[in-house]
Amino acid sequence: xxxxxxxxxxxxxxxxxxxxxxxxxxxxxxxxxxxxxxxxxxxxxxxxxxxxxxxxxxxxxxxxxxxxxxxxxxxxxxxxxxxxxxxxxxxxxxxxxxxxxxxxxxxxxxxxxxxxxxxxxxxxxxxxxxxxxxxxxxxxxxxxxxxxxxxxxxxxxxxxxxxxxxxxxxxxxxxxxxxxxxxxxxxxxxxxxxxxxxxxxxxxxxxxxxxxxxxxxxxxxxxxxxxxxxxxxxxxxxxxxxxxxxxxxxxxxxxxxxxxxxxxxxxxxxxxxxxxxxxxxxxxxxxxxxxxxxxxxxxxxxxxxxxxxxxxxxxxxxxxxxxxxxxxxxxxxxxxxxxxxxxxxxxxxxxxxxxxxxxxxxxxxxxxxxxxxxxxxxxxxxxxxxxxxxxxxxxxxxxxxxxxxxxxxxxxxxxxxxxxxxxxxxxxxxxxxxxxxxxxxxxxxxxxxxxxxxxxxxxxxxxxxxxxxxxxxxxxxxxxxxxxxxxxxxxxxxxxxxxxxxxxxxxxxxxxxxxxxxxxxxxxxxxxxxxxxxxxxxxxxxxxxxxxxxxxxxxxxxxxxxx
Amino acid sequence: xxxxxxxxxxxxxxxxxxxxxxxxxxxxxxxxxxxxxxxxxxxxxxxxxxxxxxxxxxxxxxxxxxxxxxxxxxxxxxxxxxxxxxxxxxxxxxxxxxxxxxxxxxxxxxxxxxxxxxxxxxxxxxxxxxxxxxxxxxxxxxxxxxxxxxxxxxxxxxxxxxxxxxxxxxxxxxxxxxxxxxxxxxxxxxxxxx
Numbered sequence: 197x198x199x200x201x202x203x204x205x206x207x208x209x210x211x212x213x214x215x216x217x218x219x220x221x222x223x224x225x226x227x228x229x230x231x232x233x234x235x236x237x238x239x240x241x242x243x244x245x246x247x248x249x250x251x252x253x254x255x256x257x258x259x260x261x262x263x264x265x266x267x268x269x270x271x272x273x274x275x276x277x278x279x280x281x282x283x284x285x286x287x288x289x290x291x292x293x294x295x296x297x298x299x300x301x302x303x304x305x306x307x308x309x310x311x312x313x314x315x316x317x318x319x320x321x322x323x324x325x326x327x328x329x330x331x332x333x334x335x336x337x338x339x340x341x342x343x344x345x346x347x348x349x350x351x352x353x354x355x356x357x358x359x360x361x362x363x364x365x366x367x368x369x370x371x372x373x374x375x376x377x378x379x380x381x382x383x384x385x386x387x388x389x390x391x392x393x394x395x396x397x398x399x400x401x402x403x404x405x406x407x408x409x410x411x412x413x414x415x416x417x418x419x420x421x422x423x424x425x426x427x428x429x430x431x432x433x434x435x436x437x438x439x440x441x442x443x444x445x446x447x448x449x450x451x452x453x454x455x456x457x458x459x460x461x462x463x464x465x466x467x468x469x470x471x472x473x474x475x476x477x478x479x480x481x482x483x484x485x486x487x488x489x490x491x492x493x494x495x496x497x498x499x500x501x502x503x504x505x506x507x508x509x510x511x512x513x514x515x516x517x518x519x520x521x522x523x524x525x526x527x528x529x530x531x532x533x534x535x536x537x538x539x540x541x542x543x544x545x546x547x548x549x550x551x552x553x554x555x556x557x558x559x560x561x562x563x564x565x566x567x568x569x570x571x572x573x574x575x576x577x578x579x580x581x582x583x584x585x586x587x588x589x590x591x592x593x594x595x596x597x598x599x600x601x602x603x604x605x606x607x608x609x610x611x612x613x614x615x616x617x618x619x620x621x622x623x624x625x626x627x628x629x630x631x632x633x634x635x636x637x638x639x640x641x642x643x644x645x646x647x648x649x650x651x652x653x654x655x656x657x658x659x660x661x662x663x664x665x666x667x668x669x670x671x672x673x674x675x676x677x678x679x680x681x682x683x684x685x686x687x688x689x690x691x692x693x694x695x696x697x698x699x700x701x702x703x704x705x706x707x708x709x710x711x712x713x714x715x716x717x718x719x720x721x722x723x724x725x726x727x728x729x730x731x732x733x734x735x736x737x738x739x740x741x742x743x744x745x746x747x748x749x750x751x752x753x754x755x756x757x758x759x
Numbered sequence: 760x761x762x763x764x765x766x767x768x769x770x771x772x773x774x775x776x777x778x779x780x781x782x783x784x785x786x787x788x789x790x791x792x793x794x795x796x797x798x799x800x801x802x803x804x805x806x807x808x809x810x811x812x813x814x815x816x817x818x819x820x821x822x823x824x825x826x827x828x829x830x831x832x833x834x835x836x837x838x839x840x841x842x843x844x845x846x847x848x849x850x851x852x853x854x855x856x857x858x859x860x861x862x863x864x865x866x867x868x869x870x871x872x873x874x875x876x877x878x879x880x881x882x883x884x885x886x887x888x889x890x891x892x893x894x895x896x897x898x899x900x901x902x903x904x905x906x907x908x909x910x911x912x913x914x915x916x917x918x919x920x921x922x923x924x925x926x927x928x929x930x931x932x933x934x935x936x937x938x939x940x941x942x943x944x945x946x947x948x949x950x951x952x953x
Contacts, residue, residue, distance in 0.1 A: 210869055214934075215927050220912060241872035248879050249934060253906040256887035257800050264792045265809055271787045271816055682821070 208232055208239045210246070217246045394427075396434060405438065413444070415451065422455070430461075432468070449487075466504065483521060492525065509544065530571070536560045584702075591698045595691045598666035602687060608725060610686070613670045615728065616721030625727075626720025633657055664718025669693030671721075772832055776823050787816055790833070794840050800891060800903045801844040811847060815840045837908040841900070841918040848896040875938070882941050890940040898933035905930060 208229060215221050216229045233240040387406040389396075394410035396402060400417030405424065408415075413427040415434045422438035430444040432451050439455035447464040449457065454471040464476055467484035473491045479498045483489065487504030492511070500517040502510070509525035517529060520537040526544030534548050538559035546562050548554050549569040556566055602609045616622050637653035673689025673696075680686055701710045768789060774782030794815055798808035819839055826835055882890075891899055897919065904910040904918060916923040 211927060211931055214931050218912075218927070218930075220927060238872060241876065242870065245870075245872050245875040245879060246934075248876070250906060252879050252882065252884075252887060253902060253937075256884035256891075257903065257907040258796075259884045259888075260796070261885065261888065262799070262805075264795060265805075267809060268791055268795060268812055269788075271784065271791075271813075680821075 207236065208242075210242065213239065213243050214246055217243065217250060398434070485521065536562070536566075587698060587702055591695055594662075594665055594669075594694050594698070597662065598669070598690045598694065599687055601663065601666065602683065602690070606683070608729070609670075611728065612667050612721050612725040613674070615724035616667050616671045616717060618724065619717075622717055622720035622724055624720065625723045626716035626718070628720075629723045630716055630719045660719060660722050661715065663722060664715050665694055665697055666690060667718040667721045668714045669695075669697045671717075672696055768832055769828060772823070772826065772828060776826070783820065790836060791816065794836065797837065797840050797903065797907055798844055800888070800907055801841075801900055802847070803892065807847070811840075811844055815843050818843060834910075834914075837904075837910060838914060838918065841904050841908070841910065841914075845900055845918055848900065851896070870935075870938070878938060878942060886941065887937070890937055893940045894933060894936050897929060898936045901926070901929045902933045902937070 212221070212225075212229060213233075216226055219226075221229065233243050387402050387404065387408075389406065390409045392410055393412040393414075394408050395412075395414035396406065396408075396417040396419060398416040401420065402417065403420045405421040406419050407424045409426045411428045413425045413430045415423060415425075415430075415432045415436065418435045418437075420437045423432070423436050423440045423442075425432075425440070425442045425444060427443075428445045430442050430447045432440060432447075432449045432453065434451045436451070436453045437455070440449070440453050440457045440459075442457070442459050442461060442464075444459075444461045445463075447459055447461045449464070449466045449470065450468045452469045452471075456472045457466075457470055457474045457476070459474070459476045459478060461476075461478045463480035463482075464478050465482040465484060466474070466487040466489070468487060470487075470489045471491075474489050474493045474495070476494070477496045481495050481497045481500045483493075483502045483504040483506070485503045489504070489506045492508040493502075493506050494511045496513045498515045500512060500514045501520075502517070502523075503520045505522045505524075507524045510523050510527045510529070512527070512529040512531065514529065514531035516533045516535075517531060518535045518537065519527070519540045519542075521540065523540075523542045523544070527542050527546045529547065530549040532550055533552070534550065534554035536542075536546075536554060536556040538557040540557070541561040543563050545564050546566040547569070548566060549571045551571065553568045554566055556562070634654065634657060637650045637657065639650070670686065670690040670693050673691070673693030674680070676692065677685075677689050680689065697710075697714055701707045701714065703710070768786060771782045771786045771789070775786050791812060795808060795812040798811040798815070799805065802808045802811055819836065822839065826832065891902065894902070901915060901919065904915045910918070912923055912926040915926050915929075919926075919929065921929065
């Protein structure tokens with residue numbers, strides 16, 4: 197600190213005067229300054245200026261120039277972000293997990309579908325994106341790309357989380373997303389038809405896709421595009437050059453479809469000519485003797501009867517299947533009962549995985565002997581070591597998921613855990629959401645406009661469903677180890693809680709009820725947290741003008757010319 | 760630092776320490792606006808200030824059991840706030856440059872008292888706040904600690920990690936920096952003599 201010697205002919209330096217104003221000089225030095233300023237106008241002026249400057253600073257800082265942010269009106273716990281290096285590790289593990297998931301499950305499944313004649317499509321695009329609104333999806337997205345984009349979006353959201361909080365930035369993100377979707381090559385949804393009984397009349401020719409909703413839907417004419425049909429009963433007796441997507445109680449295809457059929461129905465009967473593949477999820481599927489599928493059939497059903505002709509492979513998951521027709525490729529099947537009639541012919545391999553061997557007529561023409569793999573459905577009593585190893589692996593996966601979610605959405609995660617501690621509200625809302633949301637989403641799917649919304653909701657529902665154990669686990673962990681707001685202690689509680697929850701849910705007989713409780717509780721907690729987030733927050737009980745930091749508006753030590 | 764003119768929330772603190780959520784809520788509501796304003800002055804952006812306020816209270820909740828209730832609660836609170844803000848600022852990139860600017864040994868120009876008086880007279884509170892935002896982090900932090908929360912030189916030295924004797928220099932340099940920013944758009948030139 198530079199403090200000048202004071203002589204009658206020399207002015208005091210600014211530092212000395214500031215320290216004097218701030219009452220930081222010892223008594224002797226302060227008296228000298230006081231004496232000097234009484235005789236030196238220049239130093240006195242500077243002293244006063246410094247004092248006024250102090251007051252100006254205090255006044256400017258204490259003045260209330262903006263309202264207290266509504267976001268802060270309620271105290272919210274947040275998770276500290278530290279040890280950034282862990283994100284590298286988490287990212288690495290996540291990539292490894294994605295690869296393992298892909299290599300272990302998705303790729304074999306894709307191969308199966310590929311063998312079944314689905315070419316370069318993948319399951320996700322097959323079920324969700326294929327042609328529904330954007331034709332470009334199928335070629336643009338592989339499952340890996342979707343996952344990579346999701347990771348990228350999550351990382352971007354994390355990196356720009358500060359800006360996302362701003363409404364304008366959020367609006368920009370949504371606008372960009374909207375623009376992106378708008379600029380995608382949209383399908384030419386040329387026709388929308390709705391009514392109790394809707395039909396495309398015989399001799400009628402529609403160019404472009406047609407969306408039809410009604411109790412009875414009938415296509416007798418020609419559609420040069422795709423048909424999206426939602427209704428109680430659907431009959432396609434005409435000619436569709438594209439694909440048919442049907443969500444109906446009962447479907448009958450007696451006409452000609454050049455493309456694929458994606459059917460989500462209670463029962464479907466195919467007696468017409470299908471140019472390419474059929475993907476069918478339903479209770480009953482009948483392929484009549486006149487029915488013909490050019491490529492492959494993938495069916496998830498209860499009762500399946502195949503009397504017609506299938507050009508390529510069949511992949512079937514069923515309770516009961518009867519085969520009397522022709523299969524140009526192989527049959528890969530998994531189910532309780534397979535009957536192969538004398539008229540049946542299979543040119544490829546025939547495989548069955550199930551509890552009992554197939555009933556095969558000696559007259560049936562099989563290119564190779566049927567390969568049977570005995571498979572008993574797991575019950576609570578026959579759990580082996582593998583079961584517990586897999587439980588352990590899944591527990592680790594849940595903990596990893598929790599780690600990532602807590603890192604990405606720390607405040608929301610803590611809010612959710614807090615919401616879960618309102619047991620009554622969480623359970624009540626959980627019951628409502630767990631059962632109500634899928635119903636609402638399915639209803640949305642049935643209406644044309646809500647298809648995308650419905651599918652997105654179902655997708656979100658599954659994600660939330662997976663997170664329920666993490667939420668409940670954290671609450672249980674906090675019961676045992678106490679509350680905390682620090683990241684790693686919170687993760688530790690979550691890990692312990694998830695472990696305990698999974699142990700309880702593994703107990704035979706009790707497990708089911710425990711899982712139900714966990715799902716309802718967790719679902720309710722997440723819903724409650726979302727609900728609270730969406731509520732506009734006003735600032736109650738906040739003093740409009742705080743009394744300053746600690747009292748008087750001016751620094752109490754500030755003075756002029758005296759001690 | 761004491762808390763003149765403000766009743767110490769002793770009862771609230773005691774209750775909050777025992778886990779009384781209502782007491783904690785009251786404590787938060789009482790002090791959060793002032794702490795937010797402190798952070799708003801110290802931190803570069805509104806969002807930073809919001810984040811800092813939230814994090815300070817989280818820290819506070821964890822540390823409440825360590826609070827010595829024979830001391831001033833508000834003083835302790837501002838100390839926690841100052842330490843937190845300074846930690847946040849120090850972690851930011853570019854800190855090093857600002858810091859070296861702050862602590863170098865370039866001699867300061869001696870101000871012309873009359874010009875300084877005129878400058879202070881002509882500047883509004885809002886202009887001062889805007890100018891504060893343009894200062895280096897150490898300068899801004901020092902001024903906020905001293906003139907907003909009335910922290911002592913010892914407390915400022917402790918928070919900034921400098922010797923107590925150096926606090927005056929930091930404050931004086933901060934004032935010079937502020938005058939320079941305030942005078943930039945003005946015909947008034949502060950300083951000039953040595």
